[in-house]
Amino acid sequence: MSTVRQSSAGVGLPGPSVRDVPGPSWSEASADDPTSVYLALIRMPSPTRELMLAQGIPAARLDPALDSLVGRGLIVRGDDGSLEVPSPISTMPRHALELERRASAARAAADELSRIYYAARARDPGPQTGVRVLMDLEDVAAATSEAVSLARTSVRSMRAMTRRSRDLVRSPLASHREPSVGAGGRPVTMKTVWDARVLELPGAVEALEARVDGGEAQRFLPGIPLSVVVVDDATCLLEWSTWEGGPHGLIGHIQGAVAAAAAMFDQFWELATPMGRQDGASGLDARDATVLRLMAAGVADAAIARQTGFSQRTIERRVRALMERLGAQTRFQAAVQAVHRGWL
Numbered sequence: 001m002s003t004v005r006q007s008s009a010g011v012g013l014p015g016p017s018v019r020d021v022p023g024p025s026w027s028e029a030s031a032d033d034p035t036s037v038y039l040a041l042i043r044m045p046s047p048t049r050e051l052m053l054a055q056g057i058p059a060a061r062l063d064p065a066l067d068s069l070v071g072r073g074l075i076v077r078g079d080d081g082s083l084e085v086p087s088p089i090s091t092m093p094r095h096a097l098e099l100e101r102r103a104s105a106a107r108a109a110a111d112e113l114s115r116i117y118y119a120a121r122a123r124d125p126g127p128q129t130g131v132r133v134l135m136d137l138e139d140v141a142a143a144t145s146e147a148v149s150l151a152r153t154s155v156r157s158m159r160a161m162t163r164r165s166r167d168l169v170r171s172p173l174a175s176h177r178e179p180s181v182g183a184g185g186r187p188v189t190m191k192t193v194w195d196a197r198v199l200e201l202p203g204a205v206e207a208l209e210a211r212v213d214g215g216e217a218q219r220f221l222p223g224i225p226l227s228v229v230v231v232d233d234a235t236c237l238l239e240w241s242t243w244e245g246g247p248h249g250l251i252g253h254i255q256g257a258v259a260a261a262a263a264m265f266d267q268f269w270e271l272a273t274p275m276g277r278q279d280g281a282s283g284l285d286a287r288d289a290t291v292l293r294l295m296a297a298g299v300a301d302a303a304i305a306r307q308t309g310f311s312q313r314t315i316e317r318r319v320r321a322l323m324e325r326l327g328a329q330t331r332f333q334a335a336v337q338a339v340h341r342g343w344l
């Protein structure tokens with residue numbers, strides 16, 4: 001029976017060693033990402049919850065992941081708790097259509113937030129509304145720092161290609177490596193979806209890797225429309241310093257606006273591509289691992305060449321080789337395959 005990689009504390013089952021089958025380590029996989037659980041299920045001819053638990057998957061991770069996969073229509077759970085995994089050929093296209101629907105909902109949320117912005121500019125919001133207009137980048141930076149310093153559990157951010165994002169990338173590496181802490185110096189969960197174009201900025205790769213050292217979980221998506229910071233589902237900050245003139249953002253505590261911003265972040269996070277450090281499981285050397293991370297994040301060949309110091313022709317050749325190795329016809333397919341294999 002085929003099995004999957006497990007943490008060193010996992011319980012083995014008869015059959016080939018779990019280390020013989022590539023896949024993400026349970027101890028390393030993201031706790032809110034059911035992908036690794038789905039990959040384990042499709043590798044098992046007759047999957048059961050008990051078998052998954054025996055592979056070392058904590059129940060606290062497994063059960064929410066199974067619920068998520070059932071909700072997405074990727075697996076079927078019988079009344080007796082049995083698990084059926086339909087062929088991905090039939091389920092994945094439907095799942096892709098659902099992601100498109102969610103992306104449309106996220107864009108609708110962006111429109112609603114824009115209406116709040118224009119309403120805030122049209123009149124003095126007053127203290128009762130809980131909305132404050134941020135007139136310049138200094139206001140944005142100060143408001144962001146204040147909101148994060150009061151966080152108790154989580155900070156979720158989307159970073160568009162704005163002047164503020166550029167300034168963040170240019171910050172000293174030591175500041176990026178500082179742990180993410182909130183109220184009382186307690187650690188908080190920090191998740192950020194970056195516009196993939198940020199990776200084309202000089203020094204961006206080093207800066208973003210330093211932020212990972214500081215505890216930030218990252219994903220990348222091209223064309224993010226505006227920057228959003230959501231703190232504890234209680235405060236949201238919008239920033240649009242791409243445009244000159246007028247205010248650069250706003251911060252508020254209106255429940256509807258915070259919920260819309262949080263929903264928009266969650267949808268973009270699910271659609272975005274992770275770009276973690278390559279751990280050697282794929283057999284790629286450091287150069288190809290860097291090319292793969294940048295390619296999967298949507299960075300163009302010319303920009304990858306600038307980031308890595310190689311010629312564009314060399315990058316184009318390596319991109320083609322990586323796509324062939326992954327059996328992909330497009331860069332999107334290559335990113336999906338790389339994530340499924342645990343290369344990203």
